């Protein structure tokens with residue numbers, strides 16, 4: 004079989020990239036009766052979508068995304084109904100703590116802003132915070148509290164979508180590397196290491212690799228990525244009830260249903276587009292853990308069993324790209340959203356509605372918009388040095 | 390605290406000690422790290438410091454060999470860190486180790502990994518019953534703890550350790566009820582010529598066999614454990630005949646034996662977490678223990694400055710381990726400019742020929758211990774594969790049947806391999822199961838290596854420090870530099 | 885080591901005291917350390933300095949030393965710190981019995997969460 008000429012089939016629509024964005028776009032399309040193919044060079048959901056912290060935290064998303072985040076939250080909570088499988092999402096209260104005046108003021112501004120956009124968050128005193136989360140250390144100046152937060156077992160993203168897509172009749176090409184796409188005016192040729200697929204429409208959903216994919220179609224999109232590290236402990240008796248964070252973002256901490264405690268906060272490891280996220284920065288693990296034990300002193304007795312890392316893609320304005328590729332008929336992109344695992348199902352179903360010409364429940368995010376914000380010094384390179 | 394070295398050697402077994410001594414003799418500043426309290430590695434694992442040898446005790450070759458290695462180590466200039474677990478390694482090289490209470494950072498341009506092996510125990514129904522222990526584990530108990538794993542165990546599995554353990558148990562006054570060898574007598578006989586490469590070891594093996602024969606212990610060749618009975622303790626063990634590939638032969642009769650102990654092992658697996666973390670190239674060689682780092686004749690990996698010696702470079706036994714360690718130490722000295730090409734060649738040539746000879750024996754032993762895929766045919770859907778998370782064979786098969794096509798996919802879907810042993814116990818089994826579906830081990834892949842290399846308490850890894858210290862660390866600056874503007878007020882206010 | 889971890893729920897105990905004691909320790913080659921006593925889940929166990937907790941439990945015929953995540957009995961397998969099946973609780977921390985030496989008065993608890 005010659006990969007240069009071997010035909011993988013003809014499809015109405017082909018999704019390139021099998022993360023949460025690609026899969027949740029593909030699923031409604033397949034259910035609408037279209038012949039859908041999903042390509043991923045690894046398995047489904049093995050990159051960011053299967054390696055993230057699984058926080059849902061809908062109330063603290065960027066203002067423009069609060070409504071989407073609440074919708075995404077509800078979708079994950081009811082995943083059994085629309086996805087056919089329970090992703091293990093649970094509601095838990097969310098709490099963000101501030102340890103000094105500067106942090107407290109910033110937190111106050113954040114809460115005011117989000118509440119103006121429909122979020123339900125209250126500010127509570129440090130004393131009240133400890134009542135709600137008895138294991139917290141003292142010294143909290145102010146806390147934000149929301150009843151509506153939660154998390155899910157994001158490591159199972161690939162599994163649940165694999166099964167659902169299969170049942171919906173989509174063709175899944177995993178371990179199939181897409182190398183380029185040719186626009187043949189009216190249809191697309193998708194060239195992979197296993198052969199060529201022919202498709203009327205195309206959705207690019209490559210996560211951190213989206214910039215390269217967009218360039219196949221001559222569309223320039225500035226995608227940046229971070230190399231986020233995560234830490235998980237062994238199972239422990241119930242210690243933490245909330246999805247916990249520190250105002251400045253360097254700590255997220257929660258206890259999964261199985262008792263393990265998942266610790267993150269955007270500490271940077273090392274990686275690049277060629278090798279993926281590939282090695283931990285040990286010092287950042289140590290600092291992340293120091294912050295964690297500062298906030299919840301008792302976790303000191305637990306053992307860390309694993310750390311891992313993944314590439315999180317963002318656009319310079321920290322809003323996603325969901326919509327049509329400018330000037331290329333039949334081509335769409337989706338991705339680059341902070342908190343993208345939580346919001347993914349909502350964005351995917353919106354893009355599917357858009358492609359199917361259905362009415363949109365919420366606004367989408369024009370990939371061709373002018374982005375004023377300056378790109379940050381690329382995280383990948385910024386953290387490359389030792 | 391950062392300690393700067395010329396060379397770091399991880400693992401103080403025969404390979405690591407030899408590598409460190411050689412490099413140190415040529416002037417390198419060397420640190421040798423091991424989690425054990427005393428140097429020696431697995432084969433020369435010493436008895437506790439609290440004990441004193443009785444002068445009238447029977448001689449022990451391994452103990453003597455180990456003592457002489459330890460002796461040369463103590464006379465050298467090497468910094469030997471005992472009781473230090475290496476929990477992380479980063480390119481460059483940075484080695485992070487943790488002792489009871491302190492976390493340290495070491496850096497060096499050269500790194501020699503001599504992390505040895507772990508034992509492969511393939512599952513069978515009932516293998517999680519307390520009282521089922523490893524063959525290698527038993528050598529450890531017998532040697533360094535001076536205790537019998539059991540007086541009347543059934544011993545099963547593959548490779549020379551079967552007979553070594555049976556022999557040691559007899560010597561200490563026990564009597565194994567039966568030995569079930571996955572291999573056939575023929576497998577041993579065809580190995581003989583290669584085994585002549587190490588006559589002393591061959592003779593030792595023959596003495597073991599003679600003693601086992603004399604004690605009238607049943608030796609069943611081509612047999613594997615069908616099932617272990619008992620709830621909170623082993624009560625009896627059923628053995629079944631298998632073919633050369635390990636597949637059960639249902640037409641032949643199984644044998645049920647009463648015993649409260651099963652000692653079992655199916656070979657050794659190189660410990661590759663560190664070379665994996667550093668993205669060295671690996672190749673699959675079943676007869677060398679499975680995945681091994683790709684090495685040249687000088688113990689160099691595909692990563693510049695990274696060397697591997699000993700069994701973690703492929704199963705080959707203690708003798709080869711020590712010689713390959715010497716070669717790695719020589720090469721690291723040469724690469725660091727400490728010796729001339731001439732000196733290097735003069736020292737390398739004789740060591741290499743000795744190493745090659747020892748390797749012939751070692752490789753043959755490795756082959757006897759290589760994995761036989763049929764051994765998994767006896768699993769039932771309820772058999773637990775991942776002990777840490779209690780994930781069954783049925784759950785793994787469900788994932789594979791639903792489309793999980795490599796080890797990491799199975800791990801993400803089932804949690805198999807996500808527990809505290811980090812997949813060390815179930816990794817091989819899951820890889821074999823996936824391989825059955827996708828064709829070969831290359832496609833099945835392997836669990837991505839993750840730090841910490843051993844579970845470590847947060848207390849040990851992350852000592853208490855002030856809030857500002859955390860924020861002022863360089864790594865915190867890297868992380869906050871890329872936060873959205875709305876989050877960075879604290880950062881700005883600190884300026 | 886004082887732990888502040890919340891108290892564990894009572895466990896399904898599966899470890900019985902052995903009826904007969906045949907000592908598995910090999911005598912002759914070494915003079916073991918001083919005799920010590922420690923407790924495993926309240927049961928007194930005799931041992932010698934230098935021995936690992938796993939060794940001492942084996943000598944006392946206690947083979948089931950923890951409960952798995954689904955509540956099944958388990959015991960040490962590898963005796964080299966790899967399999968994690970020998971985990972016990974000391975001072976509220978999970979500790980490997982095969983890598984930890986016995987000491988006089990040590991209080992060792994069975995590990996495992998009741999389902």
Ligand SMILES: Cc1cc2nc3c(=O)[nH]c(=O)nc-3n(C[C@H](O)[C@H](O)[C@H](O)COP(=O)(O)OP(=O)(O)OC[C@H]3O[C@@H](n4cnc5c(N)ncnc54)[C@H](O)[C@@H]3O)c2cc1C
Nearest residue numbers: 020022023024044052055056058181210313342343344345
């Ligand atoms: C460590 C970490 C923690 C996070 N924590 C959270 C959190 O708590 N909550 C939250 O909501 N979000 C979180 N996120 C963000 C979230 O995970 C992502 O926003 C989201 O998963 C992005 O989904 P995606 O489908 O766009 O990308 P991905 O999941 O990365 O999917 C892209 C896919 O494209 C495939 N691909 C790339 N190139 C090719 C090619 N050439 N051919 C074929 N396939 C290709 C890749 O293999 C990959 O599977 C976190 C991210 C990380 C990394």
Ligand SMILES: Cc1cc2nc3c(=O)[nH]c(=O)nc-3n(C[C@H](O)[C@H](O)[C@H](O)COP(=O)(O)OP(=O)(O)OC[C@H]3O[C@@H](n4cnc5c(N)ncnc54)[C@H](O)[C@@H]3O)c2cc1C
Nearest residue numbers: 400402403404423424430431432475504505525699700707
């Ligand atoms: C339990 C066991 C018992 C064995 N018994 C025998 C026997 O009786 N006879 C025989 O011929 N062969 C035995 N073997 C095989 C043995 O591996 C080799 O014969 C020989 O010891 C290999 O030497 P080495 O130097 O390559 O590795 P090893 O001797 O295994 O030395 C590796 C060293 O690295 C250390 N190490 C590994 N990872 C880390 C880390 N992250 N941090 C700190 N230190 C680390 C270990 O503590 C160990 O001391 C046994 C193997 C095992 C696993």
Ligand code: FES
Nearest residue numbers: 963967968970982
């Ligand atoms: S017995 Fe395996 S880790 Fe202790």
